[in-house]
Amino acid sequence: MSAPVLHTARLPAGARATPRVDVERILHPRSVAVLGASDSKAKFGGRIMNSLVHHGFAGEIYPINLHRSEVLGRKAYASIGAAPAPPDVAILAVPPAALVPSVREAAEAGVGCCVIITTGFAEAGPEGVARQTELVDVAARTGTRIIGPNCMGLIVPHHHLALCSSVVLDTDRLCDGTVSLVSQSGALMVSIYDRAATDGIGFRACVSCGNQSDLELCDFIEHLIGDPGTEAICVYVEGWLDGARFRRAAAAARVAGKPLLVLKTGRTQAGVDSARSHTASLAGSFEVFQAVCREEGVVLPRDPDDMVRAAHFLVRHRGPRRGGVAILSGSGGGAGIAADRVSELGLRLASLSPSTRAQLDPMLLAPQALNPIDLGGRKPPEEVEIAGDVTRILFADPDVAYGLAVLTSMPFFATRARLIAEAARACDKPVMIAFTPGAAANGPRQALREIGQFYCDRVEDAIRVIALVAEHDTLRATPPARAERPPALPDATALSTFRGGPLAEAEARRLLGAYGVTVAREARAPTPAAAAEAAAKLGYPVVLKAVSRAIVHKSDVGAVRLGLSSREAVDLAAREMASRLGPLDGFTVQEMLASEAEVIVGARRDPQFGAVVLVGLGGIAVEILKDVALAPAPVSAARARALVDSLAAAPLLHGARGRPPLDVDAIVDAVVRISWLAADLGPRLVDLEVNPLIVRRAGEGAVAVDARGRLEDS
Numbered sequence: 001m002s003a004p005v006l007h008t009a010r011l012p013a014g015a016r017a018t019p020r021v022d023v024e025r026i027l028h029p030r031s032v033a034v035l036g037a038s039d040s041k042a043k044f045g046g047r048i049m050n051s052l053v054h055h056g057f058a059g060e061i062y063p064i065n066l067h068r069s070e071v072l073g074r075k076a077y078a079s080i081g082a083a084p085a086p087p088d089v090a091i092l093a094v095p096p097a098a099l100v101p102s103v104r105e106a107a108e109a110g111v112g113c114c115v116i117i118t119t120g121f122a123e124a125g126p127e128g129v130a131r132q133t134e135l136v137d138v139a140a141r142t143g144t145r146i147i148g149p150n151c152m153g154l155i156v157p158h159h160h161l162a163l164c165s166s167v168v169l170d171t172d173r174l175c176d177g178t179v180s181l182v183s184q185s186g187a188l189m190v191s192i193y194d195r196a197a198t199d200g201i202g203f204r205a206c207v208s209c210g211n212q213s214d215l216e217l218c219d220f221i222e223h224l225i226g227d228p229g230t231e232a233i234c235v236y237v238e239g240w241l242d243g244a245r246f247r248r249a250a251a252a253a254r255v256a257g258k259p260l261l262v263l264k265t266g267r268t269q270a271g272v273d274s275a276r277s278h279t280a281s282l283a284g285s286f287e288v289f290q291a292v293c294r295e296e297g298v299v300l301p302r303d304p305d306d307m308v309r310a311a312h313f314l315v316r317h318r319g320p321r322r323g324g325v326a327i328l329s330g331s332g333g334g335a336g337i338a339a340d341r342v343s344e345l346g347l348r349l350a351s352l353s354p355s356t357r358a359q360l361d362p363m364l365l366a367p368q369a370l371n372p373i374d375l376g377g378r379k380p381p382e383e384v385e386i387a388g389d390v391t392r393i394l395f396a397d398p399d400v401a402y403g404l405a406v407l408t409s410m411p412f413f414a415t416r417a418r419l420i421a422e423a424a425r426a427c428d429k430p431v432m433i434a435f436t437p438g439a440a441a442n443g444p445r446q447a448l449r450e451i452g453q454f455y456c457d458r459v460e461d462a463i464r465v466i467a468l469v470a471e472h473d474t475l476r477a478t479p480p481a482r483a484e485r486p487p488a489l490p491d492a493t494a495l496s497t498f499r500g501g502p503l504a505e506a507e508a509r510r511l512l513g514a515y516g517v518t519v520a521r522e523a524r525a526p527t528p529a530a531a532a533e534a535a536a537k538l539g540y541p542v543v544l545k546a547v548s549r550a551i552v553h554k555s556d557v558g559a560v561r562l563g564l565s566s567r568e569a570v571d572l573a574a575r576e577m578a579s580r581l582g583p584l585d586g587f588t589v590q591e592m593l594a595s596e597a598e599v600i601v602g603a604r605r606d607p608q609f610g611a612v613v614l615v616g617l618g619g620i621a622v623e624i625l626k627d628v629a630l631a632p633a634p635v636s637a638a639r640a641r642a643l644v645d646s647l648a649a650a651p652l653l654h655g656a657r658g659r660p661p662l663d664v665d666a667i668v669d670a671v672v673r674i675s676w677l678a679a680d681l682g683p684r685l686v687d688l689e690v691n692p693l694i695v696r697r698a699g700e701g702a703v704a705v706d707a708r709g710r711l712e713d714s
């Protein structure tokens, strides 16, 4: 199965007949037709029929097969038009060449929604695109909805609906639950389903969307937000069709109190046009997506199994939660390794209260009970008894929000594992259990499966899940910040005086100045003599910069001279630049600013999510250190401050180790203003960046000395 592809061969909004069915009906059809139905499990249509019948779908099943009167004991029909009533859903696994006519026929017969497994559409070159366009056309004309093509169908356990040909459905029963999954990839959907089922985690609904020619990921996400049976939503996505729609859905999920976890590929895709601006390369599409998710409280797992496990725990233990991680282990080594990894992932270890410690002390060998707790070393039979008690007391501590039990091999392994698991469940906090041994832990594993307790086979897996649950808790604890327009910003119409194309530096600084960003005092000079003249007027020392459209990064080619303090020095430096750099458009003479730190503030427009603003450690270190933070624009002052404070360099800005505190307020102000400028530019913004913003001591301000940008034509 090829990766699903997004393509323009999809339904244009507005230009369509009224949809015949809604998503609720598609997930809970009263009747299903299977085109290409067969008894043979060697065929798609046979496997789908088998899944439907075997898992007890209670609605009508209409096998469609020209040559058969019965399939798997159900009356078959020669054509979909011959079925006794138009089915809510038809599933099609017919060859590509036969597909479009089949869909047309289904639409004419009044089918509500066609689920198209067939591949060979937009993902398969120009011919496929043409075929997909025909499909889209049928949907638009008739109001029949389409899922796919190139999808794997749906699994809705509580409706006994397994509309899917995958082998993972060759099980006794479907695994029902309250987590829903929406996946662009079909193959991934079924493997996630299967892995979760093995973990004892069930689903409310699993949908694969394939090429999203009509119904797209967001149609399902939006529906599931309103679905009372869905308590958390997991999404696998390669590319959004409509970023703004996803963002609205994410905001709605937060309002509904439903965790939303999204695994998106393309993390490592390089930014666009990185030569021209740092912002473009530092705020690539994945970074922007990440920033939007942070803003909207969406958790971003890196692994599909982690995603579902975290969702499972978030549903089982609803927040809010605040606190650290408590670790319990059968070995000091296991506890130590876990404690290191927990800290490395940025999680805090809980500090146990005196009362917890007083209760634990008499039970443990270690003289003082400190987190992590080492359970080992006690002689039986006492240790059998203490395992449950220690677990209960430890995880009940008020500073413990998350628990981790690392089960190394120990005497009475199965019994103790079970006692620990039962006590962990009773504490109503997300507690992960991880077994470290191999086959020796099979008995304990079985004991936990019997009580329906989820466990991991690697400590690392368990910690990643804890980290995701904690990420969710932190994100949702911060209310969404709504930005307020600072007073005295110019009317957005003032922007129409700036022409499209790359902005000359002087123009970029004028644009920034119009939005209240402090820019260095400077003068333009066409010749070395004029530069020397301008320097005298500006006051020494000055900075001399060569101006040329051909030069992007001036200091790389020696086009910046700092600290010139006489007319002669400026004149000489300018002549030298002119002779070395070839024809120039002139010079800029700038006041020389005493700098305590250099910061970059940039903005760019992302094709999916619109304007974003970025702040980071600036100057020439920017691309090397990549110490940057970004957020969708515009930002509130609080968000801008949070961005600045999230930088690794933040302690330097705040005055670490005897250094004077710098004017962080001025950085925040510049970030807010540039974010509004970016937002006001709307679709005209390509990118815009100040590098550096020279930051001075607290109360002395911050000044833009270099700026560049590019606008679209208005």
Ligand code: ADP
Pocket: 520, 543, 545, 552, 553, 554, 555, 556, 560, 562, 590, 591, 592, 593, 594, 595, 598, 619, 620, 691, 692, 694, 705, 706
């Ligand atoms: P470019 O980024 O094109 O190389 P800049 O104008 O940013 O050129 O100058 C390069 C570096 O020179 C800046 O990062 C900063 O360290 C220093 N600099 C530039 N202008 C000034 C100024 N007016 N005052 C103090 N330092 C400056």
Ligand code: MG
Pocket: 691, 692, 706
């Ligand atoms: Mg610069």
